[in-house]
Amino acid sequence: MHTTHWTLARRAARLNPSTIREILKLTERPGIVSLAGGLPSADTFPVEAMRAACERVLGTQAREALQYAASEGYAPLREWVAQELLETQGMRVEPSQVLITTGSQQGLDLLGKVLIDPGCTVAVESPTYLGALQAFAPFEPEFQAIASDDAGPVPDALRAAAGARLFYLLPNFQNPSGRCLSEPRRRELLAAANEARIPIVEDNPYGDLWFDTPPPPTLSALAAETGATTLYLGSFSKVLAPGLRLGYVVAPTALYPKLLQAKQAADLHTPGFNQRIVHEVVKSGFLREHVPTIRARYRAQRDAMAASLARHLPPGCRWQLPVGGMFFWIDLPAGLDATALLPRAVDAGVAFVPGAPFFAEGARADCLRLSFVTVPPERIEVGVAALGRVLAEALAQIPN
Amino acid sequence: MHTTHWTLARRAARLNPSTIREILKLTERPGIVSLAGGLPSADTFPVEAMRAACERVLGTQAREALQYAASEGYAPLREWVAQELLETQGMRVEPSQVLITTGSQQGLDLLGKVLIDPGCTVAVESPTYLGALQAFAPFEPEFQAIASDDAGPVPDALRAAAGARLFYLLPNFQNPSGRCLSEPRRRELLAAANEARIPIVEDNPYGDLWFDTPPPPTLSALAAETGATTLYLGSFSKVLAPGLRLGYVVAPTALYPKLLQAKQAADLHTPGFNQRIVHEVVKSGFLREHVPTIRARYRAQRDAMAASLARHLPPGCRWQLPVGGMFFWIDLPAGLDATALLPRAVDAGVAFVPGAPFFAEGARADCLRLSFVTVPPERIEVGVAALGRVLAEALAQIPN
Numbered sequence: 178m179h180t181t182h183w184t185l186a187r188r189a190a191r192l193n194p195s196t197i198r199e200i201l202k203l204t205e206r207p208g209i210v211s212l213a214g215g216l217p218s219a220d221t222f223p224v225e226a227m228r229a230a231c232e233r234v235l236g237t238q239a240r241e242a243l244q245y246a247a248s249e250g251y252a253p254l255r256e257w258v259a260q261e262l263l264e265t266q267g268m269r270v271e272p273s274q275v276l277i278t279t280g281s282q283q284g285l286d287l288l289g290k291v292l293i294d295p296g297c298t299v300a301v302e303s304p305t306y307l308g309a310l311q312a313f314a315p316f317e318p319e320f321q322a323i324a325s326d327d328a329g330p331v332p333d334a335l336r337a338a339a340g341a342r343l344f345y346l347l348p349n350f351q352n353p354s355g356r357c358l359s360e361p362r363r364r365e366l367l368a369a370a371n372e373a374r375i376p377i378v379e380d381n382p383y384g385d386l387w388f389d390t391p392p393p394p395t396l397s398a399l400a401a402e403t404g405a406t407t408l409y410l411g412s413f414s415k416v417l418a419p420g421l422r423l424g425y426v427v428a429p430t431a432l433y434p435k436l437l438q439a440k441q442a443a444d445l446h447t448p449g450f451n452q453r454i455v456h457e458v459v460k461s462g463f464l465r466e467h468v469p470t471i472r473a474r475y476r477a478q479r480d481a482m483a484a485s486l487a488r489h490l491p492p493g494c495r496w497q498l499p500v501g502g503m504f505f506w507i508d509l510p511a512g513l514d515a516t517a518l519l520p521r522a523v524d525a526g527v528a529f530v531p532g533a534p535f536f537a538e539g540a541r542a543d544c545l546r547l548s549f550v551t552v553p554p555e556r557i558e559v560g561v562a563a564l565g566r567v568l569a570e571a572l573a574q575i576p577n
Numbered sequence: 578m579h580t581t582h583w584t585l586a587r588r589a590a591r592l593n594p595s596t597i598r599e600i601l602k603l604t605e606r607p608g609i610v611s612l613a614g615g616l617p618s619a620d621t622f623p624v625e626a627m628r629a630a631c632e633r634v635l636g637t638q639a640r641e642a643l644q645y646a647a648s649e650g651y652a653p654l655r656e657w658v659a660q661e662l663l664e665t666q667g668m669r670v671e672p673s674q675v676l677i678t679t680g681s682q683q684g685l686d687l688l689g690k691v692l693i694d695p696g697c698t699v700a701v702e703s704p705t706y707l708g709a710l711q712a713f714a715p716f717e718p719e720f721q722a723i724a725s726d727d728a729g730p731v732p733d734a735l736r737a738a739a740g741a742r743l744f745y746l747l748p749n750f751q752n753p754s755g756r757c758l759s760e761p762r763r764r765e766l767l768a769a770a771n772e773a774r775i776p777i778v779e780d781n782p783y784g785d786l787w788f789d790t791p792p793p794p795t796l797s798a799l800a801a802e803t804g805a806t807t808l809y810l811g812s813f814s815k816v817l818a819p820g821l822r823l824g825y826v827v828a829p830t831a832l833y834p835k836l837l838q839a840k841q842a843a844d845l846h847t848p849g850f851n852q853r854i855v856h857e858v859v860k861s862g863f864l865r866e867h868v869p870t871i872r873a874r875y876r877a878q879r880d881a882m883a884a885s886l887a888r889h890l891p892p893g894c895r896w897q898l899p900v901g902g903m904f905f906w907i908d909l910p911a912g913l914d915a916t917a918l919l920p921r922a923v924d925a926g927v928a929f930v931p932g933a934p935f936f937a938e939g940a941r942a943d944c945l946r947l948s949f950v951t952v953p954p955e956r957i958e959v960g961v962a963a964l965g966r967v968l969a970e971a972l973a974q975i976p977n
Binding site: 242 | 593632774844
């Protein structure tokens with residue numbers, strides 16, 4: 178045996194195959210309407226702008242773009258991020274606080290490395306972004322799921338988590354629930370976090386994808402007033418393209434050096450080539466024109482799915498209309514188990530993501546996530562109709 | 578204070594500013610001849626091939642290149658890596674063993690995460706690649722430096738490290754020492770590792786940069802005969818361009834799933850855009866034409882530096898002629914401290930990297946690393962002459 182000499186670290190036991198990844202494999206069969214993806218629509222990728230930017234970068238700065246570069250990131254892109262956060266979010270950020278990362282997923286990994294000791298408590302929303310649970314898990318925290326009501330995490334539940342190393346939350350159009358926190362709830366959570374001395378890690382990949390009105394100010398923007406402590410994660414994946422793997426962390430000055438050292442150790446730096454291309458694309462206001470086209474497209478998609486859901490889901494299913502982002506979250510009638518229903522749904526020609534993996538504690542079986550952004554409306558109708566039939570049949574089988 | 582709520586993980590104490598990074602900042606002053614860099618020469622970057630590849634990728638596969646992608650990496654690139662390792666190294670590797678990483682630095686981080694428990698022993702060469710020490714350190718190992726003779730790590734010293742979680746080594750034109758292991762020493766080290774049940778992590782970023790004859794087979798190629806266990810790290814940074822951040826791990830089948838899960842958690846996947854561009858560049862044998870041009874250039878640069886060293890370094894300095902790679906390693910006469918001499922050298926107009934940071938244990942002060950690849954020969958001559966003067970002056974000040 179060639180592999181007998183390897184010994185795994187204890188933390189490796191906390192690395193596990195992604196349930197969702199396994200589900201997505203199922204759904205790659207031809208003919209399946211997959212509402213399971215977490216991908217943005219490829220129709221929104223600005224290919225022409227990217228092509229022009231590649232041309233310019235390789236024409237005028239190829240040697241720098243292809244060479245090793247600073248671990249902090251490309252300085253003009255860091256400056257752009259700081260300016261953009263000021264203009265669009267009212268956040269006052271120094272470029273020196275911006276750390277460019279290989280997707281915002283890497284920001285989560287770096288935070289785990291720098292902040293999480295084995296056995297310490299990490300507070301998360303319930304449900305929360307699965308990728309964050311996966312990033313934090315190998316650092317062996319105990320997750321504490323903060324109870325939610327319809328408006329989001331409950332401030333008193335956060336207060337009760339005093340001692341937690343951090344509270345991770347997505348304020349806008351959350352993955353998976355689609356929920357957007359109201360401004361009062363944001364302020365209440367900031368106050369609670371401040372009282373309980375829990376720093377907030379605010380992850381905002383979907384904030385630009387609003388449909389009618391912009392979401393309330395980020396917790397990080399409000400934090401300046403309240404004295405609470407936040408760290409902010411942003412991403413280019415949903416407004417440009419995820420295949421570039423570009424995100425950023427805005428870190429408190431006291432944390433920045435350790436995050437930077439963790440970044441160096443992790444991959445030296447995010448590809449300079451990608452950073453310069455994105456800077457070329459965004460530097461002259463491209464997103465001001467481009468993001469509204471994504472919003473319009475996603476809103477029409479949402480409307481299509483909302484109509485299909487109303488037509489086809491059986492009584493007892495409940496959902497909120499998402500006002501931004503990419504997802505519907507469906508609460509099923511009591512007694513239904515989304516994970517158990519998935520194979521039947523796939524047989525019927527539709528795929529979704531069961532809700533259970535998104536819960537760090539107390540997983541609920543009776544919920545699921547549907548993406549409305551990648552499948553055209555006529556296929557959404559076909560998929561949701563199939564889902565409706567599967568749910569109706571399952572309901573009919575529940576003994577009264 | 579906004580930052581008082583943050584508590585660092587214990588491992589964060591093992592994250593520290595890179596000494597070499599700080600040195601490199603010093604050397605960015607205009608007029609300094611920097612022999613301190615670890616960068617490849619930007620003159621070797623195949624800009625035209627990259628430009629054509631970008632054009633093709635964005636012209637024919639933009640949607641896929643810009644979308645989320647598989648954590649394992651782009652399948653055709655993984656197949657190319659397996660085939661290339663067979664053709665150029667005689668290594669029998671399945672594409673399913675290849676994990677594409679964001680530079681080979683990320684491979685080191687993933688290995689640390691999956692294999693290193695706090696307090697476990699990690700055996701390393703002495704000196705060794707500083708980036709590996711930085712990647713492993715936050716996982717809190719105890720480093721054990723394996724004693725070296727002129728031929729490289731001493732097999733009996735490796736045997737004495739039985740119990741180590743892994744032995745990390747660079748077989749070819751090592752950074753920093755420039756040393757290439759002989760085939761007998763490779764076989765002896767494999768036998769010793771096998772006896773001591775220590776798996777070998779073989780990092781080979783410089784193997785293609787040989788000047789006269791290819792290096793002996795990799796330990797991973799030889800391992801199949803001996804029954805020893807190895808894991809292999811490769812990189813596109815030195816044969817194409819580091820700014821793309823593309824490397825790979827070839828992992829034993831039993832380790833692959835955990836490394837893959839760590840990869841997903843770390844950054845979901847390496848940019849698909851970059852992977853497809855590199856695949857476009859390399860798929861039709863481009864490296865067969867391109868790498869020989871790098872070899873010829875670097876050999877001429879090495880010859881220039883060898884001549885300058887012979888002309889200018891004072892008696893008592895010793896070095897081996899590197900037969901590949903990017904570095905000369907200089908042993909200084911007893912009593913000289915390279916770190917202490919660096920400010921004087923910078924004042925005299927030349928920069929180098931002191932040897933001390935490359936030692937995990939028992940750091941030696943009387944050694945330094947010079948890169949011969951980025952500075953043109955006439956500037957190498959100026960820089961080495963300045964270094965010679967600084968060393969001669971320092972020697973004159975040592976009391977007899």
